[in-house]
Amino acid sequence: MFFNSIVGLGSRSAFASFGGFNSSSLVFTRNLMKTHKGTAKRWKKTADGFKRGKAGRNHGNVGWSRRSLKVLSGKTPAHESHIQRLRRLLPY
Template identity: 55%
Template sequence: MFMNYIQSASRSIFGNKPIINTLLQTRTKMKSHKGIRARFIKTASGLKRKKAGRNHGNGRFANSELKPLNGYFEVEGKKDLKKLLKYF
């Protein structure tokens, strides 16, 4: 009974939000960007990545064209990526 009175009073003051949500608001957690986390590998010197164009649709290319796409490469613009990878 008393809880119904509080909920109806809170709806008139705060709108349709329950009073519990308005009183106990929690901060959102910082999360790392999932797309970048999947594409990059962390090393001691920084980050490394694979080059694009190696997975599919390259059957007509010569081996000499595909060979430069093998392996991992150093990443440029590490400062921008650090913002997206807080907990990586």
């Protein structure tokens, strides 16, 4: 306060006005991309792309043959038409 009265700035500081901008316009923000949590629980990022578990194996499989259940086990890679959307949903 004593420094402001000597310099003659009053209640404004020297840093509040810079080149015609007020201090609120000098706030810099980063555009952070958020991970889509629903996608993150279903898809895993690999070196070549993305992979997911196959659907249809969780319940209601009584009476199914072992061969048909074995086909539904394991992981499957993402289709090439989904890659762009998955990159946007899982940026990190």
